[in-house]
Amino acid sequence: MEDILVKGTIEGVRIYALCTTQLVQELNVIHACSPLAIAALGRAASGALLMAATMKNDERITLRFSGDGPLGEVVADAKGNCVRGYVDNPEVCLPVKKGKLDVGGGIGAGNIIVTRYLTNAEPFNGYCELVNGEIAADLTNYLYKSEQIPSSVALGVLVGSDGEVKAAGGYFIQAMPDSDDSVLAQLENTIITLPYVTELLEAGNTPEEIIARIGQGLKVHINEKIPVKLQCTCTREKVKDMLAALPTKDLQEIGQDEIIEVNCHFCNKSYKFKNTEL
Numbered sequence: 720m721e722d723i724l725v726k727g728t729i730e731g732v733r734i735y736a737l738c739t740t741q742l743v744q745e746l747n748v749i750h751a752c753s754p755l756a757i758a759a760l761g762r763a764a765s766g767a768l769l770m771a772a773t774m775k776n777d778e779r780i781t782l783r784f785s786g787d788g789p790l791g792e793v794v795a796d797a798k799g800n801c802v803r804g805y806v807d808n809p810e811v812c813l814p815v816k817k818g819k820l821d822v823g824g825g826i827g828a829g830n831i832i833v834t835r836y837l838t839n840a841e842p843f844n845g846y847c848e849l850v851n852g853e854i855a856a857d858l859t860n861y862l863y864k865s866e867q868i869p870s871s872v873a874l875g876v877l878v879g880s881d882g883e884v885k886a887a888g889g890y891f892i893q894a895m896p897d898s899d900d901s902v903l904a905q906l907e908n909t910i911i912t913l914p915y916v917t918e919l920l921e922a923g924n925t926p927e928e929i930i931a932r933i934g935q936g937l938k939v940h941i942n943e944k945i946p947v948k949l950q951c952t953c954t955r956e957k958v959k960d961m962l963a964a965l966p967t968k969d970l971q972e973i974g975q976d977e978i979i980e981v982n983c984h985f986c987n988k989s990y991k992f993k994n995t996e997l
């Protein structure tokens with residue numbers, strides 16, 4: 720199944736669903752993730768794409784799950800249909816909890832920090848305490864508490880015994896100002912009875928079919944289908960500018976090596992500079 724985000728509405732309620740299996744597997748390879756780390760990072764990346772889809776195409780959103788667990792910080796950054804991300808400690812494993820990867824234990828207690836980079840305004844920062852570190856519940860709670868947007872977010876990553884990502888994606892429903900409470904209640908009830916989003920995807924349900932299942936018995940409208948992908952925004956020029964902005968003292972120190980190598984956190988790409996260049 721291709722990586723795609725589908726935007727729809729169900730009788731005035733916003734519903735977006737997406738499949739990210741391929742791009743999450745790419746993240747898995749780039750960062751050499753443990754199953755636990757890619758479950759956390761893949762959920763965060765899928766969540767960032769869903770949130771970016773509610774913004775303008777040239778606006779950007781960064782989600783930081785900053786807890787005291789062994790994974791360290793999990794960061795996902797999305798703009799339009801592109802996402803990138805990293806986890807501080809991608810090698811960390813924890814024992815399976817109730818048959819599932821213990822993402823909440825990996826992230827621990829702390830905060831979710833959200834930054835929206837808007838086109839015609841200063842960046843907007845919001846934060847909220849993590850509910851359980853499982854990402855989807857943290858995003859649902861953040862949207863409600865910090866941005867007063869009643870939502871229900873579901874995210875999942877299924878990792879095979881070979882360590883490869885077998886299915887990844889998610890969906891959210893979001894109340895709009897004119898949403899009918901009875902429609903919302905009906906959708907909430909349907910979601911409770913649905914299998915996990917990874918089970919739906921693994922069974923071959925496309926995001927469009929997932930939306931149709933959630934909206935069964937109601938009027939479902941599909942508005943847009945957008946391919947989504949993994950893409951970093953780093954360039955040699957940007958890395959050079961960043962180095963040039965360092966204090967002279969730091970520059971002199973790193974300039975003692977003939978070749979200076981800088982790795983991008985997000986995509987692991989390595990940039991090499993001669994010290995004379997700096």
Ligand SMILES: [Zn+2]
Pocket residue numbers: 951952953983984985986987988
């Ligand atoms: Zn990069």
